[in-house]
Amino acid sequence: MINNRYLLAFSLLSLLGGCGSSDSDEDKTPVEPVEQTFSLTSLITNKCGKESAFTQVELLLQDDNWQLLEKYLPDENGVISFNVTTANINYTLVAKNQQGDEHQGLDITSFYQADSSVAAKYYGRYDQQLDNSSCECVTQDVELRHRSFTTRELVASSLPYAGFEEVDEQTTLYRDVEACRISGEAWPVQSFMVLGTDNAGDAIGAADIHDNFDANEDLLWEFSAVEVADEIALENEQQLMFSAQIIQGSKHFPLTVAEGDSSLILFNSHLYSSEADYFSQTSRVYQLKDTFFGTTLTEASHQKISSDYSQSFEVEVSENKPDVDDENFSELGSDGSYDYSGAGNYPLAVITYTYAAYDAGIGLFPVKWTSYGPDEGVLPSSVPLSGYEDVINDDTDVQLTDIELIRSMSSSDYQDYIRYYQQAKQQEVESKNVDSSDFVGDLKKLHLQINLN
Numbered sequence: 435m436i437n438n439r440y441l442l443a444f445s446l447l448s449l450l451g452g453c454g455s456s457d458s459d460e461d462k463t464p465v466e467p468v469e470q471t472f473s474l475t476s477l478i479t480n481k482c483g484k485e486s487a488f489t490q491v492e493l494l495l496q497d498d499n500w501q502l503l504e505k506y507l508p509d510e511n512g513v514i515s516f517n518v519t520t521a522n523i524n525y526t527l528v529a530k531n532q533q534g535d536e537h538q539g540l541d542i543t544s545f546y547q548a549d550s551s552v553a554a555k556y557y558g559r560y561d562q563q564l565d566n567s568s569c570e571c572v573t574q575d576v577e578l579r580h581r582s583f584t585t586r587e588l589v590a591s592s593l594p595y596a597g598f599e600e601v602d603e604q605t606t607l608y609r610d611v612e613a614c615r616i617s618g619e620a621w622p623v624q625s626f627m628v629l630g631t632d633n634a635g636d637a638i639g640a641a642d643i644h645d646n647f648d649a650n651e652d653l654l655w656e657f658s659a660v661e662v663a664d665e666i667a668l669e670n671e672q673q674l675m676f677s678a679q680i681i682q683g684s685k686h687f688p689l690t691v692a693e694g695d696s697s698l699i700l701f702n703s704h705l706y707s708s709e710a711d712y713f714s715q716t717s718r719v720y721q722l723k724d725t726f727f728g729t730t731l732t733e734a735s736h737q738k739i740s741s742d743y744s745q746s747f748e749v750e751v752s753e754n755k756p757d758v759d760d761e762n763f764s765e766l767g768s769d770g771s772y773d774y775s776g777a778g779n780y781p782l783a784v785i786t787y788t789y790a791a792y793d794a795g796i797g798l799f800p801v802k803w804t805s806y807g808p809d810e811g812v813l814p815s816s817v818p819l820s821g822y823e824d825v826i827n828d829d830t831d832v833q834l835t836d837i838e839l840i841r842s843m844s845s846s847d848y849q850d851y852i853r854y855y856q857q858a859k860q861q862e863v864e865s866k867n868v869d870s871s872d873f874v875g876d877l878k879k880l881h882l883q884i885n886l887n
Contacts, residue, residue, distance in 0.1 A: 467519035474554040476512040476529070482569035482614040483867070487512030488558040491529035494820060498524065500544075500812070502820040522547040526814055528822065531802070532560045539791070539800035540825065544814040546807035548856050549849060555858040570617045572649045576608040577601075578626050580640035580659035588629040592686050611655070613647035621647045623706065625686040626657060629699055639663030639699040641687060643706060663699040666743070670696070673716045673750060680711040680739065683867040702743060711870045712746035713739050720755040728886040732760040739875045756880055763884060766835070770816020774809045777880060780839035782851040783809050788834035791825050801826060806855050808848050809839065835884040843876035 478488035493506045493514045508514045524546055531541035541558065548554070576595070582603040589598045589606060596610035606628055615621050627641040640659035647655065668691065675691040677698070691698050704710075717735035732755065740746040756777050759765060766772050766785075774783050789801040803826070805814050819826060840851065850873070854860070859869045 469517050469519050471515055472518050472550045473515040476508050476556045478558050481566045482616050484568045484616050494526045496524045500814040500817045518550045523550045529558045532562050537799040542803040544805040549853050552853050552856050554856040557858050557861045569614050571614040573612045574653045576611045576655045578606045578657050583630040584633045586630040591626045592624045621645050623682050627687050641701050661701050661704045663701050665697050666700045667697050675716045677714045680868050680870050681706045711739050712743040714746040714749050716749040718751040721760050731883040733881050735879045737877050739870045770813045780841045781848045782840040784838040786836040787832050790831045790833050837882040839880040841878045842873050844872045
């Protein structure tokens with residue numbers, strides 16, 4: 435869909451281009467459209483982060499009114515490619531999706547005015563078809579020796595574990611720690627951390643970073659927490675904040691700073707400090723309301739990523755709720771139109787509907803439809819999705835409506851936003867890789883949600 439304001443601007447430009455022109459129509463040579471190949475790779479990621487082709491997906495190329503132009507299937511490598519003659523295209527991906535013990539469902543993703551020159555990606559999820567044969571995983575306990583703690587306020591690790599035990603003041607035992615790697619490759623760097631107080635009541639921290647998780651006969655890794663934390667002063671107006679470090683694409687040393695805290699404990703002199711980025715995020719809930727029909731949520735967040743920890747701490751969310759209707763959600767029209775242009779400077783709207791679809795053979799199954807578009811437009815779900823009219827129609831129940839309005843302080847150009855999400859850089863896949871590009875280095879979001887009972 436092209437908005438009226440865009441049509442008006444285009445009309446004015448056309449008129450201005452025609453005025454004062456001395457060239458005759460005969461002298462003008464029509465510009466031939468340039469053909470190029472659009473390519474999208476569909477992937478699935480296993481437990482240890484190895485990517486492979488995911489072919490349970492199809493691409494629907496659509497016009498500006500979300501009407502079908504053509505359908506495309508991936509090859510054996512998960513690659514979908516076709517020739518186009520326009521710089522921007524609209525398309526919808528429909529993929530089979532299965533998580534945990536749930537029935538197979540559908541994950542649908544639509545992009546408005548996507549850049550046809552971008553090599554796009556899609557990460558699917560289908561747990562029952564996941565091939566982990568390339569993974570080497572080891573599960574053992576970890577005994578972490580550290581300085582004396584009178585109290586332990588936070589025990590954490592970048593690896594999953596079942597629980598922990600305070601053996602004594604200088605020993606913390608992590609139960610059933612699981613480390614995984616791609617067979618034949620190096621173990622990823624992982625961390626273990628304890629925060630608390632000493633016998634004088636002062637805040638202290640101890641941590642270890644390790645990169646060897648070979649199994650041993652004792653089924654126990656014994657590590658020494660040689661990293662010592664520093665206490666860092668904060669501004670008096672500090673808001674509630676979550677912080678962590680990004681090392682080799684993974685988050686380490688997570689901590690939560692309470693509103694008004696004057697300091698925090700930070701590991702900023704470890705072996706990987708020179709390559710670490712600091713991630714901080716604050717959020718504010720403006721409304722969380724439970725009703726007979728369901729729950730509504732309105733919140734805003736601000737995140738920063740920087741190699742300078744003090745810059746990453748400069749996150750703030752206004753106390754004033756943006757101008758949005760979180761009672762009737764009138765920005766979402768019954769005809770599929772939406773208009774969040776009045777909410778502030780949020781160039782991208784990510785709108786997701788979660789449906790409970792029905793099939794006579796299996797009963798209810800989940801369908802999620804996410805669209806990426808500008809702050810004002812028409813949703814692709816406003817017209818029947820070709821080939822899936824029996825799955826999503828007027829009788830299909832919407833269980834969850836989720837709206838994210840996104841603003842990157844690095845750009846106000848919509849094309850930068852759609853390119854970023856076309857490449858699936860926002861997806862924290864099973865490998866837990868965290869993106870730290872400029873686009874997300876200073877990012878603000880407004881989040882609205884309706885969860886029906």
